[in-house]
Amino acid sequence: MSGPLSAVLQAFEQGASTLEEIAQRTGLGRDVVQTSVDHLRRMGRIEARELAMGCPSGGCGSCASGTADGDAGCGSSGPSTQRRGPVLVQLSLPRTD
Structure with a gap:
């Protein structure tokens, strides 16, 4: 029987x-x-990348990926722990080229 990390990684690989899936x-x-x-993600077994959906008219302070102090959160290498709302994130296996 595998642990939860192995089970999640296997489901993701499949x-x-x-x-939810x-x-x-x-x-x-x-x-x-x-x-x-x-x-x-922290172990480097999967990668996470925020997907940009365009900027809101209210600027960075009204953006879901903006930080609590109103700074931009877009363009970061991974989901910010300081984000203010839901952000669309794409998960992928690391490339092994």
């Missing part, structure tokens, strides 16, 4: 594309899946 395939709770994805 094509699961959302946290990973939870369904593995039988793990969504909170365990989210924690596992965060840990796998």
